[in-house]
Amino acid sequence: MAQRLRQLSPSPGGLAAGLLVLLILGTLAAVATHAGGLSALGPWDWRAVWFTLWQAALSATVSAVLAVPVARALARRRFGGRALLITLLGAPFILPVIVAVMGLVSVFGRNGLVNDLLGAFGLAPLSIYGWQGVILAHVFFNLPLSVRMILHGWQAIPTERFRLAASLGFGPGDIARHLERPMLREVLPGAWLAVFLVCLTSFAVALALGGGPGATTVELAIYQAFRFDFDMGKAATLALVQVGLCVAALALASRVSRPAGFGAGLDRDTPLPAPAGWRRGADAGAILLAAGFLLVPMLAVILQGAPGLAGLPGAVWAAAGRSVVMALISAMAALALALALAQVIAGGRAWAELAGMLPLVASPLVLGTGLYLLLRPLVSPTALALPVTVAINAVMALPFALRILIPAARSLQADYGRLADSLGLRGLARLRLLTLPRLARPLGFAGGLSAALAMGDLGVITLFADSRNPTLPLKLYQLMNSYRMGDAAACAVLLMAISFALFWLFDRGGRIHAAL
């Protein structure tokens, strides 16, 4: 009986789970009660639903198709800078969306490199605005992650298989048929779904590059209903539709194992068989094209913006300071929640894992809409802007932080749980003497991801903010919208630098404090 009671008394993990369930289900309930029924949606809104689905499907397909040759080339070739390139492939995950958009505009935009080239050959210019720009940006972000996931699959094929294949005299075609295609059949659905899920709640890309009748996502439509029409019933209905899409996609995803997009272990001792001849050239081409597609937009932003850094107006620096403080609070909140939940989950409570995955069913704008509906009788929306952004960014980082922390918390529990219990190591002492030192490395990594994601987020802040207290990503968006491209480029460099620096500092801090 006493044991029962002890389990029921509030633990940090139980509190974290309760808070999360309350926040997410509470906002969803607010959204549901305000939703006007599906009849509130006009043809414009249904087009947004349709666009959301097909752009996500197309983005996922293009990313997967392009990722296969790149991953194969990276798997079977060795060259200088290969490790650096693979590390860089992880960078888009923490690259602020709006910075990437800025880079893509400077390469693919009206006055960009690509259109200059097309013009030189007398071809009609491409426009980056509209659905093609949305797809382009999604592929930019997700191609590297797809490559990493598929590369992982390649490297998971045991070396012995390749040795056997070599001893049987397999050519590249035989290896593809017997080894590579079966692996791809297993890995590709997961990689495709991971990208599909990300693109399903795309907001900032659509805000910056889409927006017309043919390129509005549901997430963007919520923003428009909220901000321009001020039609809360419609915003709430769209939010419900968004939740429905996410739940359906997650249900689909739960049947498919999703490979990890980040993480270590991307190298093996013996390289795979590397066929010579034209395949060598094709592999080199795939790697060069992918690296160029990834790096040129970033270099363009840096070259364009770095000289202007010193001349940035004070308002940009103020926004930067505001964003850093918000990102730090978000990261700390995300870490505290994730750590509390991970320990409960490591203790074998399945419900906590469910609570930790709840944020996946609600997109930032859905939560923002719900929180606004809940809180509007109490506070003004502009007063909500910063705190709500901090809270939502913390919640949105939670699934990633959990994916990093749960395995570490599980092995900590398995290795030292009993020893700590037998010594009566509990509460804060256990946190200080056992948990924090042993989990410093994954905590640093998860904190770095959370801080960088929060730093670069341009999402729910757009619902509430006026022009007086912008975050740095919002300030950048405002500069772009007012065509102050010089300042915008410099601002983009600043935002990118701070995001990467935050990630590096957390990650490095974790490594330094990591226990032996």
Added chain:
Amino acid sequence: MLRFDRAEATLGDFRLNADFALEAGARVAVIGPSGSGKSTLLGMVAGFVPLSAGRILWQGQDLAGMAPGARPVSILFQDQNLFPHLSVAENVGLGLRPDLRLSRAEHAAVAGALQEVGLQDMAARRPAQLSGGQQSRVALARVALRARPVLLLDEAFAALGPALKSDMLALLARIADRNGATVLMVTHDPDDARAFADQTVAVIAGRAHPPVPTGPLLDDPPPELAAYLG
């Protein structure tokens, strides 16, 4: 007295029963085939394996509902007895205060315990810098400091060579004698049982049999035990 009062643990479709008592200060070996439930028996006393029926009592007090750290019990596992990120002195100090906020007297007690196991010069080292035998000594120093009246060893010295192991058993015997501790020691080695424990509990097919004198049991084991002993 440590009493198993029709104590029973159920793990899936595995079930272990124990119904006997051990005198305070007894030294008891626990032997039996792999998977017979030796560790489960210790886990029931230590508080890691919940009872599905019955009670376990120490000096008449029911242990149910007591957290592992609150029980009158110290336990040593086969490995992972030390936290690798804490120094030797800190690992020992945990036996006095789990939050490691030690008073001057407690620091002195830690130093004394390390002296007793011959590791006074290793206080600032990390476990990874010690040999396996030295690591066992650190764990024993902590056991000595905690001075709990029941001592459980779950194949604690199984990874050590024969000479080291008999050193450890001698050290253990000294510590147990000083505190008058009751010792339950799981071992796969009949020689350990003979050398250390005058009584033995045989765990066979889901039942922990009441303790019997070690020598006669090993000289003339029942069939199931004979098959295991070979």
